[in-house]
Structure formats: C-alpha cells, structure tokens
Amino acid sequence: MDASQAVTAAPAAGDTASLSGLKFSKGHGTGNDFVLIADPNGALSLSPEQVAALCDRHRGIGGDGLIRAVPSRLLPEGQELLTAHPDAEWFMDYRNGDGSLSEMCGNGVRVFVHFLIAEGLVNLPAGESLVIGTRGGVKTIVRTAAGYAVDMGPWAFIFPGEATARAMDSLVSAEGLEVARPALSVSMGNPHTVVALAEMAELEATQLFTAPKVDPTPPHGTNVEFVVPSEPLVHDGTGTITMRVHERGVGETQSCGTGACAAAVAIRHWAGQGAPDAWNVHVPGGAVGVKFFVGPEGHEHVELSGPAVIVATGTLS
Template structure:
C-alpha cells in the first residue's frame, strides 16, 4: 500500500523539518501542481514505510488554493499558503509548530527573504497569520484564543471530562480554540504527567464537533519565576496523529487555560511551556480590536532533504 502511494510521487523533492520535536515532511508546490490524497499523505508520514512525520506541509500560493482565492484577494501580502495535513492524512486547521517550520522552509528554499526582526504573512485554513523572525527562531501571531463551550466554561471554569487510557476516573477539563480545537486537563504533579499513557486517544465528553487535541498540564511551583514568566509543563495527544513531542497551538491553549483558571489572582501574559521536545514561549498581547492575540515563539530547523523514489 505505502510503496504504491509513494510511487505516485516519484521524483518529488522534499525536506524534513521539526520545531521542538514536532516533525514534518515539507514540499514546495509553487505552481499548485500537486494534488495530494489522504492516502499519499499517510504514506509520506508513515515512520516505517515512508519518510516519517507528525504531519505534512505543502507550500502553495494562496491564490491557487481552492476555496481560498478570496482570502488571497483580500490579503495580497499573504502570498504563501500553509497546506497542513495530519499524519493520518486528515486536514487540520492550524499547527503552531508547523508554521515555524513552514517559515524556515520558505527561507531555505529561497521562496522568501526574511531578516531577524522582519515579518511576513501566510494564508492558512485558520486565516491569515503573521510570522516574525527572531534571533533564536520565529514568533507566530496565532490570533485570539477562545472558549469552545463558552456558556458552560464561564459558569464553572470546566466544560468537559477527559479519561486517559487506563484510568477509571475522568478528569475535569476546559476546551480552548486556537483556530483548532483543544481540551486542557490540569494535573497536580509531574509524576502523574510522566505516567500518562497517551498511545491511544483519551476519551473526551463532550467532544468538540471536529475532534480535539488533548493537553495535560502541570503548573510549576511557584507558577511565576523571578523574571515574571509563568512556567508550565505539558504533554499532548494530537488529533489525527497521536502523542507528539510538541504542539504549538496546544502550548498556547494550555497556557490560556491555566491563565483562565488563575484569572482571579493575576493576569499573566508571559509563559514558558516545557514539552518533551523542548520549550516554547507564549505571550498574550492586547490588539487593536480591544481583545488579545496569542504569540507563539520557538525554534525550527530542517534536518534532511531528499527526493521521493520510484517503487
């Protein structure tokens, strides 16, 4: 199966990249000539029969992405579109680590020029996103976060129950949207976090309409260090992928949830989120609309290049 699907892509150049261990197969398609099926994406991302990755990213002009022509017309600066797919071939709205890897790939391919301190825009299924190159990576404005089940969350700060594999008791959780869905669970200590079995998708009830990523988070003690940055640790089961070493939008959702739970004590805007693949930064910043944007920052790198071979 996998050899057949990959054979259909013979001769296609690719790069392999990651952002804090969240890894991707990246393909440039400047003429929008590649129509990838879910089966082909799953074959590319398979860790035994394919290249291997948590997801696949295709760089295509926004104006040539079916269904997003109007987005291109309204946002001419967002020339490139991040066509992101999960490793099982399913479509995802957004991937925060993927955006950083995507930016790094565009620069490495010579498709854009971006100096430290400069910014550019991309199109995505979650709308237009601004990326800024920083000294040690990239900062991505993911826009506002929100509560998926707002009425219930406002009442008791939880809106769902999550039961990990092997647990008899479900845990209270809060569902956050970052343009894609997340369900965040707070745990009391790092030992419980380390012992979680996230091989299978945790049970979530109620589950957001299009499924959800599930984040388990442990706040640091004390939560805020001397530099004023709040510290949390997180593991994640990604929708359509499984457990990953990092999830950028998940880190933002985890910080947003802990911040929401702690809103009666202090409004914390700077966060450091430790994931198995490293550390990412999350900042909540007021915007011109009177709300606040969520800024994700961290490194990204390419680790390999190749050409898909014939069967």
C-alpha cells in the same frame, strides 16, 4: 543528517509510487516533525493515503504531518484570504499524519516559514515579518534571533457558557488516570481540550497510545493536553507549565504549538486575576514561549515563539 545532506527515500508500499522524483524536506519545531513540499505552481495533488504513506515512520519519510507550500491564489481557501490580506502570498496546506486536513499547526507555521526561506521562495531578515495563509486564518510571523514568533490570532472558549460559569466544560478519561478529570476546551483556530494534573508523576503515568475520551467532544474532534503547573507557578513575572499532548489524527507528539497556547490560556484562566501574560511551556521536545497581547481589533491574541530546524532534503525514489 544536516540540511546540506540529501537522502533518497523509497516510497511507502505502492501509495507514493506516482510521486517518484518529488523533492521534499524534513523539518521540526521542538520535536514536532513534518514532511515539507514546495508546490509553487499548485500542480501537486496528494491523496490522504499518499500523505499517510509519506508520514509513515517505518515505510515512509516519517512525520507528525505534511506541509505543502502553495501560492494562496491557487487554492479556494487562499483566494478567500487574499481578498482581505493581499500580502498573504503563500498558503500552508497542512495535513495530519493520517492524511486528514487540519486548520493549522503552531510549530508547523515556524517550520513552514523556515522552509520558504531555505527554498529561496521568500526573503525574511531577522526582525522583519511575513504574512501567510492557513485554514485557521492569516498568520503573521516575525523572524527572531532564536527562531520565529507567530501571532496566532485570538483565542476563544469552544463552550463559552460552560467555561464562564464553571471554569470547566468537559470530562476527560485516559489510560493511566484512575478517574475522569475536568477540562476546558479552547479554540486556537483548531480545537483543544486542556486537563490540569497535580504532579509530574500523574503526567508521566498518563498513557497516550490511544486517544483520550472527551465528554462532550467539540464538534470537529479535539487535541488533548495534559498539563502540570510549576511550583511556584510564576517566577519573575513568567508562568511555567509542563505538558504532553495527544493530537487529533496523529497520536502523542513531542510538541504542539497551538496546544501550548491553549494550555497557557486554560492555566491562566484557572489562575485568575493577576496571572501573567508571559509563559514558558515545556514539552517533551523542548520549550516554547507563549505571550498574550491585545490585537489591532481589540481582541486578546496569543503569540507563540520557538525554534525551527530543517533536518534534511531529498528526493523520492
């Protein structure tokens, strides 16, 4: 089904009955998929139960999360950001598939901007940039020939003392792995814990139906990435890794943008001096690019690049 085709979806159980007539779009970034809703007047109030029902893959529209496009001035979080960034007109109100609030989503940012353009809410020619608000801070997005490139902002270790001293800060257990594996926890505005595996067979054997156990767990929970470095790791100045991810509040997803950034941060840290600034990250849903650069305030930032697709538009019956 392409973006020109409209569909009518029945509400999931009774949870979305009050949303009858609501217009929505369905989009994805490398398989990480979302229900998208435009709310230019800030009039829509969605309960966690309604979000979970909309994201239900059997009785709803289906998605890893839901994104509401709302003017920043109409949300307390957005109003805070506007003080320092008055050009952040639109806010990406992102919810996980279980209805819980999330700071942001790297793949979701690209799809969000693509949705704003498709809905005629912004005009963004190729090569130009747009500033948006998220619960993970303000993000700047550039439209490219192949999709969108997002300045994800600075990264940080969640447990900086442990990471600096030992290059790991936690142990992760998962179905399919015989023993717990050392890991490194990275913040990209949301929490991630990265595990390096030796070979693809280990990655394929790891079962992510249930959430991996992380000890210690970051204060607000964590997304967990299992990563296999390529051999050789670097080719023509670019590093390559392959990963799978279990997302907090969702489960295993086809892709995770902030997770790809966190995985590149961890592997680059472990690789040591001379590790490249450019990375290709392969996920089940495709591939994204990650690049490190020094931001305007002097801290190292991460750029995430990749495609965004609107699959369908419709109205809830």
